[in-house]
Amino acid sequence: MKLQDRVAVITGAGSGIGQAMALQFAREGARILAADINGDAAQQTVGMVTDAGGTCQSYPVDVTQPEQVRAMIDQALATYGQLDILCNNAGIGSTTDVVDCEPEDWDRVMTVNVKSVFLGCKYAVPRMVQQQRGVIINTASVAGMVGIVKRAAYCASKGAVIALTRQVAVEYVKQGIRVNCLCPGTVDSPWVERLLAQADDRVAARQALEARQPMGRLGTPEEVAAAALYLASDDAAFITGTGLVLDGGWTAA
Numbered sequence: 001m002k003l004q005d006r007v008a009v010i011t012g013a014g015s016g017i018g019q020a021m022a023l024q025f026a027r028e029g030a031r032i033l034a035a036d037i038n039g040d041a042a043q044q045t046v047g048m049v050t051d052a053g054g055t056c057q058s059y060p061v062d063v064t065q066p067e068q069v070r071a072m073i074d075q076a077l078a079t080y081g082q083l084d085i086l087c088n089n090a091g092i093g094s095t096t097d098v099v100d101c102e103p104e105d106w107d108r109v110m111t112v113n114v115k116s117v118f119l120g121c122k123y124a125v126p127r128m129v130q131q132q133r134g135v136i137i138n139t140a141s142v143a144g145m146v147g148i149v150k151r152a153a154y155c156a157s158k159g160a161v162i163a164l165t166r167q168v169a170v171e172y173v174k175q176g177i178r179v180n181c182l183c184p185g186t187v188d189s190p191w192v193e194r195l196l197a198q199a200d201d202r203v204a205a206r207q208a209l210e211a212r213q214p215m216g217r218l219g220t221p222e223e224v225a226a227a228a229l230y231l232a233s234d235d236a237a238f239i240t241g242t243g244l245v246l247d248g249g250w251t252a253a
């Protein structure tokens with residue numbers, strides 16, 4: 001078991017990629033705090049993990065709120081006595097270009113996608129420094145590496161996550177903390193379902209998403225969770241400050 005005796009806090013754990021992370025981490029022995037703004041969804045994840053024999057508690061949190069993020073970290077420590085892994089995974093999308101994007105929508109995307117990562121690191125790092133050990137995994141995106149039409153705020157936010165990942169990694173490398181991010185291409189989570197629901201032609205819209213990835217398909221939440229598991233485990237002991245790209249070849253083309 002790759003995460004035996006480890007404790008992981010996962011944000012956005014009520015759905016998609018975060019939920020898959022909770023399931024895979026628990027299967028490898030980690031005890032999980034499944035945090036999400038949607039408390040019912042987080043509770044569903046708890047049910048799935050515990051049904052599979054794992055240990056998991058839910059925690060309702062808005063990752064944009066400093067006091068709530070601080071309390072989330074405190075809750076993990078109170079419940080499990082330690083904090084080994086933080087996955088800053090919660091995020092939201094945007095579907096406008098720079099001209100159409102309303103300033104308040106810009107702020108919202110940057111707050112949910114970037115400030116949340118800052119806050120998670122801010123409150124988790126001191127504890128990890130005490131332990132002289134810890135792993136942080138931020139969910140970025142290929143959107144932080146390439147331009148995507150009508151994704152102005154989203155691309156900017158994920159670029160910032162990649163940059164912040166590098167900075168925190170370098171700052172705390174001597175204290176035994178590894179910080180990496182995931183850069184998935186398009187992944188078949190409820191997120192994509194919501195995107196497709198807005199499309200005039202759902203089938204064509206899905207084909208267009210598949211076509212921009214040379215493998216001709218979407219990724220799965222499980223594939224992203226497997227990469228997170230690798231980064232969280234000691235198999236990745238020499239890896240910090242990097243972005244692991246999982247995009248079916250999108251950025252290679």
Ligand SMILES: NC(=O)c1ccc[n+]([C@@H]2O[C@H](COP(=O)([O-])OP(=O)(O)OC[C@H]3O[C@@H](n4cnc5c(N)ncnc54)[C@H](O)[C@@H]3O)[C@@H](O)[C@H]2O)c1
Pocket residue numbers: 011012013014015016017018035036037038041061062063064089090091092112139140141142183184185186187188189190191192
């Ligand atoms: N699905 C994709 O194609 C894709 C690709 C690259 C990166 N990502 C990133 O992966 C992460 C997870 O995406 P997903 O596809 O699983 O999406 P999802 O919509 O299925 O899950 C996101 C979860 O985050 C939660 N959340 C949203 N705002 C929150 C807040 N303020 N506080 C706490 N929780 C909040 C939601 O309730 C939801 O459960 C996001 O950061 C997203 O940007 C997704």
